[in-house]
Amino acid sequence: MEKEEMREESEIEARAKGNNVSPAVIKRLPRYFRYLRELIRNGKLRISSGELSEMMNVTASQIRQDLNCFGGFGQQGYGYNVNYLYAKVCEILGVGEGYSAIIIGSGNLGRALVRNPMFEKRGVDIVGMFDVAPEVIGKRVADIEIRGMDELEKFCDAQKVDMAVLTCPKENALDAAERLVRLGIKGIWNFTGKELEHLGKGVVVENVHIGDSLMTLCYELRAQEEKMSEDV
Amino acid sequence: MEKEEMREESEIEARAKGNNVSPAVIKRLPRYFRYLRELIRNGKLRISSGELSEMMNVTASQIRQDLNCFGGFGQQGYGYNVNYLYAKVCEILGVGEGYSAIIIGSGNLGRALVRNPMFEKRGVDIVGMFDVAPEVIGKRVADIEIRGMDELEKFCDAQKVDMAVLTCPKENALDAAERLVRLGIKGIWNFTGKELEHLGKGVVVENVHIGDSLMTLCYELRAQEEKMSEDV
Numbered sequence: 001m002e003k004e005e006m007r008e009e010s011e012i013e014a015r016a017k018g019n020n021v022s023p024a025v026i027k028r029l030p031r032y033f034r035y036l037r038e039l040i041r042n043g044k045l046r047i048s049s050g051e052l053s054e055m056m057n058v059t060a061s062q063i064r065q066d067l068n069c070f071g072g073f074g075q076q077g078y079g080y081n082v083n084y085l086y087a088k089v090c091e092i093l094g095v096g097e098g099y100s101a102i103i104i105g106s107g108n109l110g111r112a113l114v115r116n117p118m119f120e121k122r123g124v125d126i127v128g129m130f131d132v133a134p135e136v137i138g139k140r141v142a143d144i145e146i147r148g149m150d151e152l153e154k155f156c157d158a159q160k161v162d163m164a165v166l167t168c169p170k171e172n173a174l175d176a177a178e179r180l181v182r183l184g185i186k187g188i189w190n191f192t193g194k195e196l197e198h199l200g201k202g203v204v205v206e207n208v209h210i211g212d213s214l215m216t217l218c219y220e221l222r223a224q225e226e227k228m229s230e231d232v
Numbered sequence: 233m234e235k236e237e238m239r240e241e242s243e244i245e246a247r248a249k250g251n252n253v254s255p256a257v258i259k260r261l262p263r264y265f266r267y268l269r270e271l272i273r274n275g276k277l278r279i280s281s282g283e284l285s286e287m288m289n290v291t292a293s294q295i296r297q298d299l300n301c302f303g304g305f306g307q308q309g310y311g312y313n314v315n316y317l318y319a320k321v322c323e324i325l326g327v328g329e330g331y332s333a334i335i336i337g338s339g340n341l342g343r344a345l346v347r348n349p350m351f352e353k354r355g356v357d358i359v360g361m362f363d364v365a366p367e368v369i370g371k372r373v374a375d376i377e378i379r380g381m382d383e384l385e386k387f388c389d390a391q392k393v394d395m396a397v398l399t400c401p402k403e404n405a406l407d408a409a410e411r412l413v414r415l416g417i418k419g420i421w422n423f424t425g426k427e428l429e430h431l432g433k434g435v436v437v438e439n440v441h442i443g444d445s446l447m448t449l450c451y452e453l454r455a456q457e458e459k460m461s462e463d464v
Contacts, residue, residue, distance in 0.1 A: 026451070029447070030441070030443070030444035030447040030448065031441075031444070033447065034441065034443070034444075057429065092451075093447050093450060093451050094450045094451050094453070094454035095447070095450065097450065097453075097454055099450060099453065107344065108340045108341070108343040108344035108347065109340070109341075109344035111340040111344075112339065112340035112341040112343075112344050115340065116442075118425075118442065118443035118446060119446070121443070122443060122446055122447055122450060123450075124446065124450065162453065163449065163453065186453060186456065186457070187449050187450075187452075187453040189445070189446060189449050193350075195266075197289065202456050202457075202459075202460050203456075204449060204452040204453055204456055206445050206446075206448055206449040206452075208442065208445055209262070209263075209266065210348075210350065210440070211262070211266070211350035211353070211354060212262035212263065212266075213421070213438050213440055214350060214351070214354055214356065214421060214438075215261070215262040215265065215325050215327070215354055216262065216438055217395065217419050217421050217436060217438040218325060218326045218327065218329065218331060218354060218355075218356065218419075219258070219324075219325050219326050220419075220436040220438075221326070221329075221331065221394065221395065221418055221419040221436055222326035222329055224418065224434050224435075224436050225418070225434075227434075228434050
């Protein structure tokens with residue numbers, strides 16, 4: 001994990017430098033994004049660091065420090081401008097770059113993802129979904145037609161595709177990823193459980209391991225149980 | 233995130249103390265779990281720190297340090313016993329505690345999860361699935377019958393349920409979680425996007441925000457693009 005983290009760190013560092021925002025703040029931004037979005041949805045125009053602190057379960061001084069990094073200076077007794085902060089977070093994170101994505105695999109996970117509003121919220125446009133099973137090809141999920149994997153080359157020639165979401169079986173993950181990279185796709189969001197790396201120059205991969213989160217839960221559950229039994 | 237991380241940190245610390253394993257190592261264990269499992273699957277009985285380093289993209293000295301923490305002393309020219317390390321990681325993480333789980337929501341995400349072998353691999357037994365939609369109640373997904381939410385109390389009275397996987401709509405998340413906690417469920421694995429916390433004494437929550445990982449991918453994609461354009 002270290003080398004991987006170090007690599008990510010250096011990319012994040014380079015990017016952060018351009019924005020004069022520290023890498024540590026960058027890592028916290030997706031969380032600010034979520035909370036600020038929620039505030040806007042609720043029609044809240046201004047918020048104090050104290051309120052945001054309460055909401056996000058982070059100290060107020062940490063929040064002030066973070067927001068000041070990108071010029072979100074609050075006014076005494078008046079708070080922060082929520083829309084400004086949100087726009088700034090989006091700008092730094094690259095939300096609204098107009099990235100387009102395809103989903104590989106139309107199983108339950110692919111279907112759960114294609115219907116998930118998170119893509120739209122983050123400015124990513126799902127433009128296609130691909131599968132190998134003849135019985136699903138031609139069907140639609142959430143307005144997206146499922147195409148055969150044999151149409152992949154033609155599809156990617158005809159339109160810009162920035163990223164691919166891999167939900168195919170683990171054993172097909174590497175082949176699919178290499179094929180996508182050959183087609184010029186630069187971002188792979190990998191849910192297959194197969195660790196993918198070194199796919200080519202300029203290609204970035206996010207390997208999602210949901211099971212790690214389950215293990216953390218099991219670990220904490222047992223730690224709690226032991227604590228409770230000690231308390232008795 | 234800070235306070236949250238600090239809380240987790242202190243639980244992990246308490247647990248780690250009992251095992252004489254540092255909290256930093258504990259956080260890395262789910263990844264060791266995955267790689268060691270893969271090695272066993274491939275029939276590999278022993279491995280050197282160099283090989284493991286190559287595989288996991290971590291320095292060999294880091295690996296030696298981590299494994300020594302829980303008594304996995306390698307032998308010069310002979311390497312580590314893979315089965316021993318795997319058993320030790322499982323023991324520390326609480327795999328095989330025999331936890332049972334129910335899934336709330338039988339939509340695409342619920343179905344994707346119930347079919348996912350990660351539960352079995354981590355020793356968690358899925359014992360039930362619940363939904364409110366009359367048209368799915370009574371149907372089966374992967375041998376699990378979908379029950380109505382009105383059967384929840386009776387079900388949890390009749391059998392031990394340690395954790396619940398929340399895949400219901402965001403707006404029902406808090407109600408469902410509070411109801412589950414009242415029924416004695418101590419672990420909530422939360423996929424709803426609604427941040428859940430302070431659900432009660434001894435209750436642990438893992439909030440999963442898949443969208444954060446998408447944002448990291450977008451961010452890195454843009455950072456790469458800028459780097460590539462500077463290189464030209």
